[in-house]
Amino acid sequence: MTLANSFITWQSQLAQAISDPDELISILQLQDSLIAPARMAARQFNLRVPRGFVARMQVGNPADPLLRQVLPLGIELEDTPGYSRDPLAEKVVNPIPGLLHKYYGRVLLTVTGACGVNCRYCFRRYFPYADNNPGSAGWEQALSYIAKDETITEVILSGGDPLAASDVHLNKLVQKIAAIAHVKTLRIHSRLPIVIPERITPELIQWLTQSRLKPVLVVHCNHAQELNAAVGGAMQRLQKAGVTLLNQTVLLKGVNDSQEALTTLSEALFAAGILPYYIHLPDKVQGTAHFDVPEATARELHWQITQRLPGYLVPRLVREVPGAPAKLTVK
Numbered sequence: 001m002t003l004a005n006s007f008i009t010w011q012s013q014l015a016q017a018i019s020d021p022d023e024l025i026s027i028l029q030l031q032d033s034l035i036a037p038a039r040m041a042a043r044q045f046n047l048r049v050p051r052g053f054v055a056r057m058q059v060g061n062p063a064d065p066l067l068r069q070v071l072p073l074g075i076e077l078e079d080t081p082g083y084s085r086d087p088l089a090e091k092v093v094n095p096i097p098g099l100l101h102k103y104y105g106r107v108l109l110t111v112t113g114a115c116g117v118n119c120r121y122c123f124r125r126y127f128p129y130a131d132n133n134p135g136s137a138g139w140e141q142a143l144s145y146i147a148k149d150e151t152i153t154e155v156i157l158s159g160g161d162p163l164a165a166s167d168v169h170l171n172k173l174v175q176k177i178a179a180i181a182h183v184k185t186l187r188i189h190s191r192l193p194i195v196i197p198e199r200i201t202p203e204l205i206q207w208l209t210q211s212r213l214k215p216v217l218v219v220h221c222n223h224a225q226e227l228n229a230a231v232g233g234a235m236q237r238l239q240k241a242g243v244t245l246l247n248q249t250v251l252l253k254g255v256n257d258s259q260e261a262l263t264t265l266s267e268a269l270f271a272a273g274i275l276p277y278y279i280h281l282p283d284k285v286q287g288t289a290h291f292d293v294p295e296a297t298a299r300e301l302h303w304q305i306t307q308r309l310p311g312y313l314v315p316r317l318v319r320e321v322p323g324a325p326a327k328l329t330v331k
Helices: 003-015 021-027 032-044 135-148 167-178 202-209 229-240 259-271 295-306
Strands: 099-103 106-112 154-159 185-190 214-220 244-250 275-280 316-319
Touching: 021 032, 099 135, 106 135, 106 167, 135 167, 154 167, 167 185, 167 202, 202 214, 202 229, 229 244, 244 259, 259 275, 259 295, 295 316
Parallel strands: 106 154, 154 185, 185 214, 214 244, 244 275, 275 316
Antiparallel strands: 099 106
16 A cells, blocks of 8 residues: 555545444444434534544444544433533633643644544533634644743643644644754654554654654553554554554443443554553533543542552543643542
């Protein structure tokens, strides 16, 4: 396969992602009663899931852990007390378009509002991406902000999903970040290497590893069923190129809220060359209450996996609290 064909392949998978609830329900041979509520919920937050990810789901199983992460449900339309559209108060830490400055020493750039998959628990499902699309002049403003603050040693590319952007754009952005002397680390948070592993192209590896910045890729995998040979191959190529690979998981009711699911996930990640990093308690964003796992249950699950796994495979159990100086460990 040529580099050009590889590029077209991941781009075409993005373009051909399933966005019609009827089609997803039909492919997986699920009951028709799911269609009407899925249509209504998808009007508020679109369905989007790559076909390769759907191929990892169990046909005929409405409780499939991958399907639960992407299928719109009518319950999403219910208002839940204590849930909001901006649970992390990100507007407060969004000083200029495209840049979030939450924590000391690092900033986050929302490279794009596009994603390879629309996770139903997404904490940024209401994020004002249109207001955070800075354009060429705006990116220069964000880079100037970073250059003026010598305490910033790490830049995080996020979104949306930053790897939904082109390699050409990302290469230019990384070169400009690398030109800022006090920045040492480039971190990327992305779900695409899991849902479309073909995104890990030679071009991507080149721009990610050939600057002076230390490259870190944090992938987002919630269940061992998401990992297949293609994901493993992509991770192996990144690892050989010197990229540090970490994973963050969101603890989700009906997806991974069991000792067995979490233990198996950590072991499968390690087999793929990825170290478990975080288990996040879900953020309280409106429309996602059905995924909530009580804190006491989360603590018990975390304790259970510490009894089963070596320490280096036990991710930290954390939650994000607006205004806190870092993610807070749940003990």
